[in-house]
Amino acid sequence: MKTISQASIFTYWILLLVMMLIGCSEKQTSKPSTSKPPFHVETKSLRPKEKLIPKPIIVTVKTREAYQWYCAQCHGIEGKGDGINAKFLTVPPRNHTKPQYLETRTDKQLFEAIKFGGLSVGRAPCMPAWGHTMDEEIMHQLVRYIRELCQCESL
C-alpha cells in the first residue's frame, strides 16, 4: 500500500511539473502575438481618408512654362498685357498683374474664359479658347497663376 501511494504522489508531481511547464510556455508565446501591430487594420483605415483629400491646385514650373508658351505673346512675359501681339488686337489683352478688374471675377469665370474663350464670359473673342489645347488641370493652375500675378482673390 505504502509503495503505491508513494508512486501516485510521484506521478502527481510529474503531472504538476508538466502543467506548469505548459502554462509557462503558453504565456511566453502569447505575449509577443498580442503586441504585434494589426497591419491590416491600419492600412484599411487610411485608404478612405486618402480618397477624400482632393488633389491640390498648385502652380508649378509646368504652369509657368504653359503661360510663357501660350499666353505671353498677348498677355506679356510678366502678364502685364504687353505681349508682342498686343498692339495688333482691337481689344487690349487683360493685364494680369492689376487686381482692380480681376478681383471682380471669380475663379470659375477666369477658368471659363481660358477654356471656352473670351466670348463665353461676355468678353472679346480675341481671347482664344484653350479647351482643345491643354487639359483642365493646367487651366485650373493657370487661374491660380493669374491670382499670383495680380496678388488678388475674387471679392
Ligand code: HEC
Ligand atoms: C491672341 C491673344 C491672346 C492670347 C494668346 C491669350 N489671351 Fe487671354 N486675353 C486676350 C484678350 C484680348 C483679353 C481681353 C478680353 C476682354 O477684355 O474683353 C484676354 C483676357 C483674358 C482673361 C480675362 C478674361 C476676362 O474676364 O476678361 C484671362 C483670365 C486670360 N485672358 C487668360 C489667358 C490665358 C491663361 C492665356 C494662355 C493660355 C491667354 N489668355 C492667352 C488675348 C489673348
